[in-house]
Amino acid sequence: xxxxxxxxxxxxxxxxxxxxxxxxxxxxxxxDGFKNSVISITDKGALSESMAATGANVAAMxxxxxxxxxxxxxxxxxxxxxxxPDLVQTWMYHADLIGGxxxxxxxxxxxxxxxxxxxxxxxxxxxxxxxTAMACARLSFSxxxxxxxxxxxxxxxxxxxxxxxxxxVVLNNGFDTDIHRHSPEQRTAFRAKLGIPEDxxxxxxxxxxxxxKDHLTFLQAAARVAQKVPNAHFVFCGDSITPENQNLSxxxxxxxxxxxxxxxxxxxxxxxxxxxxxxxxxxxxxxxGAPNVIGxxxxxxxxxxxxxxxxxxxxxxxxxxxxxxxxxxxxAGALVSLSQDSLDSRKAKGQAAxxxxxxxxxxxxxxxxxxxxxxxxxxxxxxx
Numbered sequence: 001x002x003x004x005x006x007x008x009x010x011x012x013x014x015x016x017x018x019x020x021x022x023x024x025x026x027x028x029x030x031x032d033g034f035k036n037s038v039i040s041i042t043d044k045g046a047l048s049e050s051m052a053a054t055g056a057n058v059a060a061m062x063x064x065x066x067x068x069x070x071x072x073x074x075x076x077x078x079x080x081x082x083x084x085p086d087l088v089q090t091w092m093y094h095a096d097l098i099g100g101x102x103x104x105x106x107x108x109x110x111x112x113x114x115x116x117x118x119x120x121x122x123x124x125x126x127x128x129x130x131x132t133a134m135a136c137a138r139l140s141f142s143x144x145x146x147x148x149x150x151x152x153x154x155x156x157x158x159x160x161x162x163x164x165x166x167x168x169v170v171l172n173n174g175f176d177t178d179i180h181r182h183s184p185e186q187r188t189a190f191r192a193k194l195g196i197p198e199d200x201x202x203x204x205x206x207x208x209x210x211x212x213k214d215h216l217t218f219l220q221a222a223a224r225v226a227q228k229v230p231n232a233h234f235v236f237c238g239d240s241i242t243p244e245n246q247n248l249s250x251x252x253x254x255x256x257x258x259x260x261x262x263x264x265x266x267x268x269x270x271x272x273x274x275x276x277x278x279x280x281x282x283x284x285x286x287x288x289g290a291p292n293v294i295g296x297x298x299x300x301x302x303x304x305x306x307x308x309x310x311x312x313x314x315x316x317x318x319x320x321x322x323x324x325x326x327x328x329x330x331x332a333g334a335l336v337s338l339s340q341d342s343l344d345s346r347k348a349k350g351q352a353a354x355x356x357x358x359x360x361x362x363x364x365x366x367x368x369x370x371x372x373x374x375x376x377x378x379x380x381x382x383x384x
Contacts, residue, residue: 007085009099013045026054110145118153118310119286151289151311174366180299190276204277209240218283223255224332237264274300301350319353
């Protein structure tokens with residue numbers, strides 16, 4: 001039997017949750033059984049080269065954000081016809097809508113959607129995103145053959161919004177514990193680069209600068225922690241986490257944390273970050289599905305604190321702490337508790353976190369579940 005040709009259509013290829021899941025999938029899929037192509041409906045981002053290195057053909061259509069025009073649309077149709085896909089997997093709302101319609105018009109391939117978010121409402125979502133998601137809800141009964149949800153919370157939210165729940169299947173994120181693992185050498189080098197003592201308590205937050213991530217609450221909590229844990233330092237990385245970010249810099253200064261906070265921008269290799277920190281803390285206010293950074297940090301033996309958003313509590317289990325969102329006082333208390341743990345206690349929590357990932361969220365399980373789904377949808381295409 002020949003390889004099943006799968007074309008993945010995604011909104012963009014910057015460093016984000018869905019993009020990282022797709023990259024892990026491409027790297028580990030059976031290359032004899034599947035031939036993958038990737039189409040970004042916008043441009044080629046930071047992950048395009050890594051995706052191409054897996055052997056996948058990677059193309060960008062040039063849609064401008066918020067706009068649909070004839071030239072990129074024609075380019076997308078031509079690319080799909082050239083790929084001759086057996087299946088089309090789309091990722092995120094705009095790709096679900098634009099890519100799904102284009103696939104229907106230009107191919108006979110079944111379309112699978114992929115939903116990641118756990119919050120979608122007028123308070124937290126852009127109007128364009130909300131309109132696109134609601135259009136997808138109406139089309140979900142006729143356009144996709146299957147709707148993949150990246151978390152249980154994403155499934156619940158979209159079923160409540162009117163998506164066709166009978167087509168939904170939850171495929172949890174999986175993590176590569178061979179790539180994400182603790183390295184004492186990386187820990188020493190990372191801390192030396194930051195210029196902090198080896199015995200400092202280093203608390204890390206790897207997330208882009210976005211209201212969803214609620215850096216304000218984190219930094220308000222950090223100011224409280226700094227008063228009770230004299231050797232605590234805080235390190236941030238992600239898109240727009242730079243000294244040029246005036247809003248972020250102002251909050252850091254207002255909270256009196258200029259000597260305690262280290263901001264690193266976007267990291268090409270995040271593993272030294274995980275090895276270097278003692279605690280990962282995610283302060284998200286809404287929107288998370290199953291955060292990749294939590295699973296990656298747990299794989300690297302880092303105890304995690306997260307707000308009770310999306311599937312974070314399900315990921316962490318009893319290996320870390322979960323607190324309500326938007327509550328700096330409670331968030332700070334949990335950070336102080338973890339910071340004042342003995343070294344042996346934090347180490348035991350980290351080892352338990354890694355074991356939880358290996359037992360419940362291994363990469364191989366995620367990849368095999370996607371492969372099994374693709375084979376099933378492909379076989380049903382010809383089951384008359």
